[in-house]
Each structure stands twice: as C-alpha cells, then as structure tokens.
Amino acid sequence: RIHKVAVLAGDGIGKEVMPEGIRAVEAAARRFGIGIEWASFDWPSCDYYQAHGKMMPDDWKEQLAGFDALFFGAVGWPETVPDHISLWGSLLKFRRQFDQYINLRPVRLLPGVPCPLANKQPGDIDMVIVRENTEGEYSSVGGRMFEGTEREFVLQEAVFTRTGVDRALKFAFELAQKRPKKHLTSATKSNGISISMPYWDERVEAIGADYPEVRHDKYHIDILAARFVLSPERFDVVVASNLFGDILSDLGPACAGTIGIAPSANLNPERGFPSLFEPVHGSAPDIYGKNIANPIAMIWCGAMMLDFLGHREAHDAIVAAVERCLVDGPRTPDLGGTADTTAVGQAIAAMI
Amino acid sequence: RIHKVAVLAGDGIGKEVMPEGIRAVEAAARRFGIGIEWASFDWPSCDYYQAHGKMMPDDWKEQLAGFDALFFGAVGWPETVPDHISLWGSLLKFRRQFDQYINLRPVRLLPGVPCPLANKQPGDIDMVIVRENTEGEYSSVGGRMFEGTEREFVLQEAVFTRTGVDRALKFAFELAQKRPKKHLTSATKSNGISISMPYWDERVEAIGADYPEVRHDKYHIDILAARFVLSPERFDVVVASNLFGDILSDLGPACAGTIGIAPSANLNPERGFPSLFEPVHGSAPDIYGKNIANPIAMIWCGAMMLDFLGHREAHDAIVAAVERCLVDGPRTPDLGGTADTTAVGQAIAAMI
C-alpha cells in the first residue's frame, strides 16, 4: 500500500534540508519498491504566522490526521515570532493532540564524526533515549499570585499519569528486550523531587517486573548527566520523563559529537494518529540562506520514518549511506568540508 | 574573634575525609592567625537513625543555630536507610530551615587532573555555578489521586517565589560583577515549561537591569547541558533553579574531571544562620573502610568555609596547596596514585 506523508518544512534551514530528506527517502523507496505519496504544507511556519496571526489553520488536525507520517523540518524564527509561540503553536500541539507519546533518539558514536570526549572509539556509544513526550514537567497547569508585589509567586505543576508513565516505560522495556544488551536505565530524581519521581520509580519497578530478561537500573539525573560524559558506554536504552529526556537527548548527541546530525521521532505507536520525524538541530537562523546546512539529520529522520512504516531494510540502507558519507565525504562546513547541502544530499541518495 | 564550627562527619567516607579537612583548616588557621573552635556531632547520620529512628535529635536547630559554619562530610547509607529519608532528614532540612538559599560550586579544569573532554587545557574551564537552593522544583507540595486505579495520577508543584528567585539572581549578578569576565548565563526552559520558566526569565531581565556591567544571556537547559560538553570555556557565572543547578553542578565537575574532588557551599549570605560546606562526592559506601577516599573535596570545602568567614588569603593558601598536590602528588587511587587519605591530607597540610 502507499504511505501518505505530509511534508512540513517549516522555517529556516528546515526548508533547505527537506528536499534532501525527500531525495533520500525516494531513493530508498525506488530501491525497495515502497510507494510514497507526498503532500507539502506551508505551515506550521513563522511566515504563516506573520500572514495569519497563527502558526497553522484552525482545521490543521483534520488536514493532517489522515497521513501516515509527518516529515518535519524545523519551526522557529525568533526574530519575528517568539519561540514559545511558534513551538507551543506547532510541535508541542502535534505531540499532545496526535498523542505522540514517545520521543525516540538514537545516540551513536560514528566513524568520521569528531567526538568531544577523549579516548572514545566509534561503537563505544550506542544508546537510544526514550522520552515520555506528552506530560510530566511540560504542563500548562499552574499560575501566578500576588502579581507585581514582593509576595509574588508562581506555581508550576508537573503531571504524571499512570497511563502516560506506563506506556512510555512499556515502550522502553520492549525496545530494550529487542536489543543485544537488554539493559534499561531510568532517569529519576527521587532523592530531591519527592512526589512525582518516587512515583516514576515505583512504576519502573512495576513494569520492569513484566520484563525479567531486561536488566534495569536507575540513576538520579544529576549523576546520570555526569555519567553520559564519563562513561557513556555503559548505557543502552535510557528512559526518562519529558524534561529529563529533553536534557539527555541533547546531552547524549553532544557527547557523541552528533548534535548537528541527530534525528528524532515523535511516535504514536498505536498509529491512530500520524507520527512525526524531525531533526534535532532546529531552524538555525544564523546559517539559513547559504545552503550549507548539513542534511544528514533530515535524511536520518527519513530512515526512522521508513522503519516506523515497516521498512527496516530501507532504514538500514539509508543509515549505511549516511555512515559511508560521514567517513568518505562529501561534507558540509560543520564537519570541516566545503560541500553544500544539495551536494551532500545527492551523494547520499546516489549511495542508497 | 573566634569562629565556631560544627563538625558533622556523617556517614561512610565522610568520616574518613573529615579529619583531613580539619587538618588543612587548622594549618591555614595557624599560618594566618585565625581562631577556630570545633565541636563534633555524631548526627546527622544513618548510625544515629538506626539507634533513634531519626537522623537528628528534635532540638537540632537550637543546637546548631549558634555556629558560624557547619563542616559537613556526607550523609547516606542506603543499605540501612533509604536515601530520601536520610537526605530529607538532614541536608535538605538544613538548606530550608537555615535558609541556605545559595548553593555555590566552583568548576575549574586544574593541572594534574585528567579531563574527559578532548583538547581542553587547564584554565579553559573556570566557572562558578550558583544554584537556588531552597525552592523551585524541589517541593513537597502535590499529591496522588485515584491511587491504584488506571486513572491514577500524581501532581508535583514547582514553587518559584519572587523572594527566592530574586535573591539568588542578585547573588549571582554580584558575583559576576566581581569576576574579570563579568558574564552571567541563566539556565532556563521557557520554551517548554510554560509558567515557571518564563517567570524565571522575567526576573533575570528585571534584576539584570541593575547590573549594566554584567553581560548576561540565557540558554535552555537541554542545549546548555550540551554546551557544557562542547564549549565549557564560554561560561563564567551560571545561575540556575534548584533542579537545573543540581544537574549542571554535577555535569560541570564531570566535564572538568573533578567530580571526586569538587566542593560545594550552601550559603545563608545574610549570616543569620550557619552556612554549610560539603564535598560533592557523598558517602561512597563502596570504598568506605579502606582509608583510600580522596580528601581534596573536603579540604577544598575548608577553603570555601574560610573564605566565607572572611579569610580570603587562607582560602587561597589552601587552594594553592591543593593545586600543587594535584600536580606533584601524593595521590589517592582515584587519581592513579597509591597514597591513602591520611597521607594526602598530611601532605597538603604541610604545604599550607
């Protein structure tokens, strides 16, 4: 059957890397006989906001709900629209309204990518971060009292539901069970945050009991962040709340030197709603317009998307091409090369 | 006048490093003619808990309130007392009840200390992390509903008061103003956490307006954690909420290779209550009893304590001795040496 994919290029370099993401997916689709139907949208974007006073049309949900996947570039143009407006008006809406409750980020130390850590070899870092993506510390519940006076204070709720926590943990344990090391690490802070985090720990024990083959441990987020720098090789699957997952999934790629090329997937595993695939790098206004952005994150997102759509071999072919390109070039300036976005995208498509 | 210092060695290696901390402070006191009166307590500790069912006597506050400083080893012995009991029953009580609203951690890349980051030289990392230490995400407000059912959920409040936020920010700006770079970085997450963090940003702007000489910027905590690994040299003073400060002040020392020797100060800058000085390393049950713990964190805490008590030159003398010892030895096993705790402590005291 034909997969329907919505193309949401968004802002800044999102618009530059998107064609290369599509090119790679098309190449893999041709090779493996996969049918894909693309549909492009000029929203969400800050240009759209400037014209319409909102990031997306009111019927965005109806328009997008029928797609199998959302191929997403980047949103954000702080010069004209503050980040909290552009993001809460798009990405965070998708995550909640399409119940994309898993944010998945593979973190690997790859040949050809300079690593900021001393004495680490390719292969030493190979983990997946599973982040709860709809609730937790990211909540819009709370408020301010005594505004403008000395007694002013703000309350911000974190919301952890049994449903939300358990399904994220189950996903992570399932994933760990499929990997050779069968090791899951849970990020917590139950020694300091005394209500939500002990609850998180409790659910990890409860769900973990159903996965006796998976060895699981927990680290407080402070020491876990330190461990990512000191001994990243000890992690396999790392599961975390929305905020902790956000932190770890930037820190992990930073330790592997891949923050510029890292992909991420926002998944609704039940497939009742479309899942969303986006590079970690964002819209990067500082380099937009020069066609020098590295398209690898977008291309890698394409691989994750094909994997989610059931085409593991197409995923592997794209990742293999990306790995070869990282070693042999061509390279964009961020990796010390002189090639432009298009040249790297074309080279990878040719390798696929 | 004579400074009254309470000695709270606590558990595990806290008991082993404490004598060396005292030895160093005494050496500096002799050299600079400073009067110190020590008083030792066998609480808070997990031994005390085992005997009395609590970490401290009920009148702990009266007993300790008259001291100028608390010299604190480490608390925690998870084999007999869960961490959240031992810590909420001691350290976190001190922070709140003695209004130690600043947690201060210097982070420096020092000669003689192996750095986990590639291509960094001593001097490249030189920052101070200022953490709000009494409120924010560490709150005991919240609860659980629909317990034991599928609808179960937990709410956890984060509490940010004008008083609490402003005084931490003022302390950080004052400190930045005294340092050569006059640069302050604020940790935030206002693009995701939509009530408390925009408030934090707002107060940074308000307080920052009173310090026109200090250049200030802000980073979201995810990318800030990544930046600590990728370009730690760009930070000078970093100010953060309780949780973000907790994470950054383990991550920073990890990046500088100093997590085993890092000191921290819990300050009540108004001096209405005693301030507390503690090594970052904790009680380390795994190495307790062998007298191989590195006493440098405790000794460095002694330096911070003397600084806070008004003796900058004594602080500098201790830190200079520590730096010399890191380069010339003797070294404990964690730094590749064979010396024991006492030998390192004696060597540093002799250098002072």
Ligand SMILES: CC(C)[C@H](C(=O)O)[C@@H](O)C(=O)O
């Ligand atoms: C032990 C724990 C509660 C504590 C904290 O999170 O504050 C510790 O990590 C610290 O940084 O002093």
Ligand SMILES: CC(C)[C@H](C(=O)O)[C@@H](O)C(=O)O
């Ligand atoms: C832009 C921001 C709201 C977002 C998040 O914190 O979730 C981003 O950091 C991410 O990780 O996708």
